[in-house]
Amino acid sequence: MSRLEARYRVRAEAHEIEAIAEAIALEQSVEVPRAAVRDARVRDEIIARVKEISSVGTGEYEVRLLLAAETMGDDPAQTLNMMFGNTSMHAHVELLDAEFPEGLIKRCGGPRFGVAGLRAKLNVSERPLTCSALKPQGLPVDKLAALCREFALGGVDLIKDDHGLADQAYSPFAERVRACQAATVQAGRESGHRSVYVPNLIGTPATLIEQARIAREEGVSAVMLAPALVGLPVFAELVAEHLHGMIVLAHPAWSGAARIAPAFLLGKLFRLYGADAVIYPHYMGRFAYSQPVCAAIAEACRKPWAGVREAMPVPAGGMSVERVGELVAFYGRDVMLLIGGSLLIADDVQARTRQFVRAVEAAGAALGAAA
């Protein structure tokens, strides 16, 4: 029988942890008291099983459950539901990780490019990748397009919309995508360095499908989505059905799911459902993620996993050009550095962007020399 192994961290007293683990097993499968299960097959095959309980600190336990894969099928919403649907409402339980059945992984597919594919598509063979962001929202389309031109002439690889850019009256989606794409392509023709513009898709499913269509029509080759915000099942379906051949950046908005380990949600789940690159807050920036959490996210993005391609980690959130060396030393060459405000605050955005790009080249070369 195919089973998914889910791992939870539970705060509990020693005398109650066994009962709690059993309660989670029932909650995440049949959702009735064991005595109400009269059907032998349900009892033997459907009820989740407690595989292991181990102490991981004072009053803290790790519980491993085996969940029947047939309760999930291949549906992303139902997979989340069975892993953490009701138990998400228990403040003393955190979802740490899961080992997925091989069949489910295969059918989900993961990233379509992987690190090698991404490098090939962006024409960057060795060094870390660079990315910047169009902000602040509220600017009209022509100013955003002008920023694209500065970033592109500065030589950055990806130019992404701020995740706050939607379909607002002051920069409507269709008009913005057309202008930013055109400005980026034009700058590439002039400079010889081809940057890629990445619009942010956001909205209800019908809106997302329409935005993907517009982006494709405008010749855009990469898009950004916030899977936790639009819904992971929506993200999965968009990647599978509506974004063929496009690079997909995942943004962490709304993912501040206190009780799901960031490495699992941002690294493993976003990757499972097809993110080619995963943006997350790097430590010592504007957010409080710790160094081990950032290392774990990057590892979940890149480590070998049952034939699933890698996702590129994209540390961000208040990074500066001055920290490039440190970032590359920490993550190695398979990383994309995303710096926004630290470029935009400069009087000459293009020059500052070039400084960013040079710093990444130098840091990448230093890595090569050290290796």
Added chain:
Amino acid sequence: MSRLEARYRVRAEAHEIEAIAEAIALEQSVEVPRAAVRDARVRDEIIARVKEISSVGTGEYEVRLLLAAETMGDDPAQTLNMMFGNTSMHAHVELLDAEFPEGLIKRCGGPRFGVAGLRAKLNVSERPLTCSALKPQGLPVDKLAALCREFALGGVDLIKDDHGLADQAYSPFAERVRACQAATVQAGRESGHRSVYVPNLIGTPATLIEQARIAREEGVSAVMLAPALVGLPVFAELVAEHLHGMIVLAHPAWSGAARIAPAFLLGKLFRLYGADAVIYPHYMGRFAYSQPVCAAIAEACRKPWAGVREAMPVPAGGMSVERVGELVAFYGRDVMLLIGGSLLIADDVQARTRQFVRAVEAAGAALGAAA
């Protein structure tokens, strides 16, 4: 200028709270340092404003922000994004509540029925409503349909799928909906009491639309969805576009995985986007929600709100027939009681269901007498 007022609880030291409030205002609007905003209109109209900071306990503050409505348009995903997108990743910040601009509320629409409409549709004029759940998952379709018959003959108002029932091989969605709807209708013909069967819709957007179509074709008049799990924007679009005339029950699965006050998420947001009835864990059941939290959820569901119809609160999660009196005394008559396991554990499910229904009638009558 139209603005949304968002309310956050922030853990902070006294000397840093002003800087933190300002940082949240920037993060939830322009996402760059103030110095990087050169455009006067953006500075004056787009950057969120700190309206008020008040101490609410040692090291705890409530921060009120005014967010520009034009950053959101009417899109649900973008509205969530601007309220809590990046700030959800700050462990010291919880989203407590928001006051929405009237135009946004009007265009969202809220529940299509309200308490009066729900009562009319279910033909129950005075007493609290009753609901039970088909479980455990793993049962084949004929056993689930047989359970429907028992619940219906027992006289319950709504019979809902367990939220774990999806489109599994052991009870495929289309086959299950057909059989359960037929069994429920047939029992109504025999007994004269018309119960309503409520299938659980779960999956990616395309799956949900297809399931809604099947349900409608089978004559189903009510459905259940888990907005936090399928994605709130998906939920909003389904209600608006694909569930005309159908009662919509909202299930709380996955809703615990975020630092958002339950009354705001389950009560206000689910209601805003069209839930007719909102299921949530009642205190002293299997979940740890407190009595004040439950009261706040019910209040958020039912209180007068800019012309938005009420959503019916549905306390659940390990409730028993023996607690009916207490539940009705706590919530009053405009409530739907959902009891599953406590009926299913009985040898005679139909008799136990009848006991539940009688208890609710008696408790409703007692309320009337007391009033």
